[in-house]
Amino acid sequence: MKMNELIEEAKKAREYAYVPYSKFKVGAALLTKDGKVYRGCNIENAAYSMCNCAERTALFKAYSEGDKEFAALAVIADTPRPVPPCGACRQVISELCPSDMKVILANLNGDIMELTVKELLPQAFSAEDMYE
Numbered sequence: 001m002k003m004n005e006l007i008e009e010a011k012k013a014r015e016y017a018y019v020p021y022s023k024f025k026v027g028a029a030l031l032t033k034d035g036k037v038y039r040g041c042n043i044e045n046a047a048y049s050m051c052n053c054a055e056r057t058a059l060f061k062a063y064s065e066g067d068k069e070f071a072a073l074a075v076i077a078d079t080p081r082p083v084p085p086c087g088a089c090r091q092v093i094s095e096l097c098p099s100d101m102k103v104i105l106a107n108l109n110g111d112i113m114e115l116t117v118k119e120l121l122p123q124a125f126s127a128e129d130m131y132e
Ligand SMILES: O=c1ccn([C@H]2C[C@H](O)[C@@H](CO)O2)c(=O)[nH]1
Pocket: 019, 022, 024, 025, 026, 041, 042, 043, 044, 051, 052, 053, 054, 055, 075, 083, 084, 085, 086, 089
Protein backbone atom coordinates (compact mmCIF):
# COMPACT_ATOMS: atom_id res chain seq x y z
CA MET A 1 0.00 0.00 0.00
CA LYS A 2 1.25 3.46 -0.94
CA MET A 3 1.67 6.27 1.57
CA ASN A 4 -1.09 8.33 -0.06
CA GLU A 5 -3.54 5.44 0.16
CA LEU A 6 -2.91 5.09 3.88
CA ILE A 7 -3.47 8.83 4.32
CA GLU A 8 -6.78 8.47 2.44
CA GLU A 9 -7.79 5.70 4.86
CA ALA A 10 -6.99 8.02 7.79
CA LYS A 11 -9.05 10.76 6.15
CA LYS A 12 -12.05 8.42 5.94
CA ALA A 13 -11.62 7.41 9.58
CA ARG A 14 -11.61 11.09 10.54
CA GLU A 15 -15.20 11.48 9.35
CA TYR A 16 -16.37 9.23 12.21
CA ALA A 17 -14.70 11.34 14.91
CA TYR A 18 -17.01 11.95 17.88
CA VAL A 19 -15.92 15.41 18.94
CA PRO A 20 -18.83 17.39 20.46
CA TYR A 21 -16.43 19.25 22.80
CA SER A 22 -13.30 20.12 20.84
CA LYS A 23 -14.87 19.90 17.33
CA PHE A 24 -11.37 18.78 16.32
CA LYS A 25 -11.59 15.68 14.12
CA VAL A 26 -8.61 13.36 13.83
CA GLY A 27 -8.26 10.21 11.78
CA ALA A 28 -5.65 7.46 11.86
CA ALA A 29 -4.91 4.41 9.74
CA LEU A 30 -2.65 1.61 10.91
CA LEU A 31 -1.22 -0.74 8.29
CA THR A 32 -0.34 -4.28 9.41
CA LYS A 33 2.57 -6.21 7.93
CA ASP A 34 0.11 -8.45 6.09
CA GLY A 35 -1.61 -5.50 4.43
CA LYS A 36 -4.68 -5.00 6.60
CA VAL A 37 -5.70 -1.49 7.64
CA TYR A 38 -7.22 -0.56 10.99
CA ARG A 39 -8.85 2.86 11.04
CA GLY A 40 -9.32 4.98 14.14
CA CYS A 41 -10.91 8.29 15.07
CA ASN A 42 -10.91 10.35 18.24
CA ILE A 43 -13.82 9.72 20.60
CA GLU A 44 -14.56 12.31 23.27
CA ASN A 45 -16.58 12.23 26.47
CA ALA A 46 -18.28 14.75 28.76
CA ALA A 47 -15.76 13.57 31.35
CA TYR A 48 -12.95 15.09 29.30
CA SER A 49 -10.13 12.89 30.55
CA MET A 50 -11.87 9.90 28.98
CA CYS A 51 -11.24 11.22 25.46
CA ASN A 52 -9.41 8.74 23.25
CA CYS A 53 -7.20 9.88 20.40
CA ALA A 54 -7.48 8.52 16.86
CA GLU A 55 -4.03 6.92 17.01
CA ARG A 56 -4.82 4.91 20.13
CA THR A 57 -8.23 3.91 18.80
CA ALA A 58 -6.57 2.37 15.72
CA LEU A 59 -3.84 0.65 17.73
CA PHE A 60 -6.23 -0.75 20.32
CA LYS A 61 -8.59 -2.00 17.61
CA ALA A 62 -5.74 -3.90 15.97
CA TYR A 63 -4.32 -5.27 19.21
CA SER A 64 -7.70 -6.43 20.42
CA GLU A 65 -8.16 -8.38 17.18
CA GLY A 66 -4.82 -10.12 17.69
CA ASP A 67 -2.93 -8.07 15.09
CA LYS A 68 0.41 -6.93 16.50
CA GLU A 69 2.74 -6.60 13.51
CA PHE A 70 2.61 -3.11 12.10
CA ALA A 71 4.20 -1.53 9.04
CA ALA A 72 3.02 2.10 9.11
CA LEU A 73 0.68 4.58 10.79
CA ALA A 74 -0.91 7.63 9.16
CA VAL A 75 -2.60 10.44 11.10
CA ILE A 76 -4.54 13.38 9.68
CA ALA A 77 -6.36 16.46 10.99
CA ASP A 78 -7.26 19.94 9.80
CA THR A 79 -4.14 21.61 11.17
CA PRO A 80 -1.75 24.25 9.79
CA ARG A 81 1.10 21.73 9.94
CA PRO A 82 0.92 17.93 9.73
CA VAL A 83 -0.85 16.95 12.97
CA PRO A 84 1.56 16.13 15.81
CA PRO A 85 0.41 13.19 17.98
CA CYS A 86 0.03 13.96 21.70
CA GLY A 87 2.51 12.72 24.26
CA ALA A 88 0.24 9.93 25.49
CA CYS A 89 -0.09 8.51 21.98
CA ARG A 90 3.66 8.78 21.38
CA GLN A 91 4.22 6.67 24.48
CA VAL A 92 1.68 4.02 23.40
CA ILE A 93 2.96 3.98 19.80
CA SER A 94 6.53 3.55 21.01
CA GLU A 95 5.58 0.49 23.08
CA LEU A 96 3.36 -1.25 20.53
CA CYS A 97 5.12 -0.46 17.23
CA PRO A 98 8.62 -1.19 15.94
CA SER A 99 11.04 1.69 16.64
CA ASP A 100 11.92 2.02 12.95
CA MET A 101 8.27 1.95 11.76
CA LYS A 102 7.11 4.81 9.57
CA VAL A 103 4.70 7.39 11.03
CA ILE A 104 3.08 9.64 8.44
CA LEU A 105 1.63 12.90 9.72
CA ALA A 106 -0.66 14.86 7.41
CA ASN A 107 -3.13 17.70 7.21
CA LEU A 108 -6.00 18.52 4.87
CA ASN A 109 -3.82 20.93 2.84
CA GLY A 110 -1.72 18.02 1.66
CA ASP A 111 1.29 18.75 3.86
CA ILE A 112 3.03 15.56 4.92
CA MET A 113 5.74 14.81 7.44
CA GLU A 114 7.23 11.36 7.65
CA LEU A 115 9.22 10.13 10.61
CA THR A 116 9.98 6.97 12.54
CA VAL A 117 8.57 5.87 15.88
CA LYS A 118 11.88 6.60 17.59
CA GLU A 119 12.01 10.06 16.05
CA LEU A 120 8.47 10.68 17.33
CA LEU A 121 9.52 9.87 20.90
CA PRO A 122 13.27 9.93 21.40
CA GLN A 123 14.52 8.55 24.74
CA ALA A 124 11.17 6.83 25.36
CA PHE A 125 10.56 5.28 28.76
CA SER A 126 10.06 1.53 28.36
CA ALA A 127 9.98 -1.76 30.26
CA GLU A 128 13.75 -1.97 29.82
CA ASP A 129 14.11 0.96 32.18
CA MET A 130 12.38 -0.98 34.98
CA TYR A 131 13.92 -4.42 34.62
CA GLU A 132 17.54 -5.15 33.82
O1 LIG B 1 -2.82 13.61 17.47
C1 LIG B 1 -3.91 13.86 18.01
C2 LIG B 1 -4.15 15.06 18.72
C3 LIG B 1 -5.40 15.24 19.29
N1 LIG B 1 -6.35 14.29 19.17
C4 LIG B 1 -7.69 14.51 19.72
C5 LIG B 1 -7.89 14.41 21.20
C6 LIG B 1 -9.10 15.28 21.40
O2 LIG B 1 -10.27 14.54 21.08
C7 LIG B 1 -8.95 16.38 20.36
C8 LIG B 1 -8.36 17.67 20.89
O3 LIG B 1 -7.17 17.42 21.57
O4 LIG B 1 -8.11 15.82 19.36
C9 LIG B 1 -6.13 13.12 18.49
O5 LIG B 1 -7.02 12.28 18.33
N2 LIG B 1 -4.90 12.94 17.95
